[in-house]
Amino acid sequence: MTAGLGSDHGRNPLRDPRDRRLPRIAGPCSMVLFGVTGDLSRKKIMPAIYDLANRGLLPPGFSLVGFARRDWEDQDFAVIVEQAVRDHARTEFRQEVWDQLSEGFRFVSGEFDDGAAFAELRTTLSDLDQERGTGGNHAFYLAIPPGMFGSVVGQLKEYGLVDGGDAWRRVVVEKPFGRDLESARELNQVLADVFPESAVFRIDHYLGKETVQNILALRFANTIFEPIWNSHYVDHVQITMAEDIGIGGRAGYYDGIGAARDVIQNHLLQLLALVAMEEPSSFGSKFLRQEKQKVLSSVQLSRPLNRTTARGQYTSGWAGGEKVPGFLEEEGISADSVTETYAAITLQVDNRRWAGVPFYLRAGKRLGRRVTEVAVVFKRAPHVPFTEESTEDLTQNAVVIRVQPDEGMTVRFGSKVPGTAMEIRDVSMDFAYGGTFTEHSPEAYERLILDVLLGDPPLFPRHEEVELSWEILDPVLEYWAGQGRPEGYPAGTWGPASADTMLQRTDRLWRRP
Structure with a gap:
């Protein structure tokens, strides 16, 4: 098995579910990130990419291409990503992982309607295929307002960046998916005109x-x-x-x-x-x-x-x-x-x-x-052979699934209070992820970005x-x-x-x- 960036320290929460010993490692690929200057890129996407690399789940040649209006060189982009990683990554900063990952950073300067910039992007990706072995597999992450989707995917199509032949090309879009049914249909049509539905990944980070x-x-x-x-x-x-x-x-x-x-x-x-x-x-x-x-x-x-x-x-x-x-x-x-x-x-x-x-x-x-x-x-018991006084502190049974911040689950049920009287009161059985499993739960964007690179769409x-x-x-x-x-x-x-x-x-x- 080819090792990815970094290494799998201990038990990996993003391992291949078919074999508990094997992590799910992405194959040769790159990601193009539109909207690199926004909070989403800085606080979530860039740190998640580093964390994936640090867990050993990205291929050695993985490359990240930033696209924005800034007049930056590749090294300027690398400085921005490093600061985002140091501020927001969930795993420790390891210089050897960073050095290998940052070798694949490239930056393209331009507007979303700038044809010359997309021609440069095409050249950049072709060079990465040759230099870094990305194999023509490229994901385009649109961390930009939905109103700009049409311009970007239109340029991708015009400059031959959508059809990868035997290689894959995917597009990732963030919410909001429109502001009502009509606009959502229009937005979906914009994407469908360029990418097949199987290549469109709509991120809802809660599902991760x-x-x-x-x-x-x-x-x-x-x-x-x-x-x-x-x-x-x-x-x-x-x-x-x-x-x-x-x-x-x-x-x-x-x-x-x-x-x-x-x-x-x-x-x-x-x-x-x-x-x-x-x-x-x-x-x-x-x-x-x-x-x-x-x-x-x-x-x-x-x-x-x-x-x-x-x-x-x-x-x-x-x-x-x-x-x-x-x-x-x-x-x-x-x-x-x-x-x-x-x-x-x-x-x-x-x-x-x-x-x-x-x-x-x-x-x-x-x-x-x-x-x-x-x-x-849950409904109350159909027959409760207790006096009203003995159950006055009893509410309805419930199963509560805590999504955040204290991830876990609580089951609420009635139990007798110790003593000679028959007094029933609510009690809870509590399961907390942090106290039960030694693995740290991966951040949602880690899981979802890895799924994009693997072409795994259930979430x-x-x-x-x-x-x-x-x-x-x-x-x-x-x-x-x-x-x-x-x-x-x-x-x-x-x-x-x-x-x-x-x-x-x-x-x-x-x-x-």
Whole structure:
């Protein structure tokens, strides 16, 4: 087996699942990174590439080509990447790994509509094929706004960079995949005009998280959960993504997008699909996608929307012991902005397994704490032979999957309190990744970038999933557009009062993580 960059220290969390001893090492290839000056490249993509090299999962000749308007030489680009790696990489900095990796760095200066720059890019990649043995295999990572996709992929096609003959060419795109169903279809068509669907990798970094994939293991590798994973036993499901931070420096992106488009349309609906899907024939990409699409096709909005949805906008308050400004006071935000920073919706999955079970999805900024979780809340026992006093501290059983930050799972159930009286109280069994496994969970971008280079697509949504998600969300966005300003909620709280009312109407409550 040919060794990659770096070496596999200890047990490798990205090893080949077919043989626990073998890591999944990418073959000869390069990556072209458009948008090298952005936060995503600096904080996620570049560090992930180094971490993959440090784990020994990249081929010796792997090359990284940066493309931007900057007037840089190759060595200037290398300085930028090194600083990003030192600031944000998860593995130790090892000079020998860095020296080998950085030998493959190249930089092309130009605008996205600059034909001469793409001609230079073609020459650069051809030289890398000869000098570094990249074999004509190239991934084009578009870490740029979606409005620029068309220009870049059009230039790639015009300058002969799409067809690699026997070699592969792939394109990687980041969310947002449009801002509604119509724009998503247009964006998908832009990509389809140049690349076959099998060569398009849409990144949803949540799908690369270890705990998200553990949903599949939890359900289908254990007989104790799957038999009760249905409407006979489940009362409702809550899927939450709460952030304790505000918009930071993202005003230009966030204003006009909002919490529903930014998080619910992609991350949370993908989590819903994994929680609600039927067992696939295998974990191959074809079968996983089939089952996810079936679920998303069955999802219906609960109505009326004035009772089953809620939206809010954070006002000034306290977070982490500090006074923080409201959304309308953030730099770059218009004083009359109606962008929501909190969104909650109620969905039904219209199939036999989930008939009558509401799925509550919520996402927000400046909430009480940072947490992403899936809570499957079960029905109460049909007959409880205890007095009301003995069970007054008992709530409903629940399985809670923590996606971040404390990755793991909690099972909540009732137990007798020690003593002579029959008193029942909630207790929890807790599983934490960090306390159970010696391997460190790989960062989501490590896994996803490696999957791109390997051509392994199970964790990447296809255009059908993207469009189905917009079909679900569009009616909510259209309804909210006619409702004026979102309801305010103080920073550091858990959202607007209308969100609590939304659940209270059905005698339910949001979890307080």
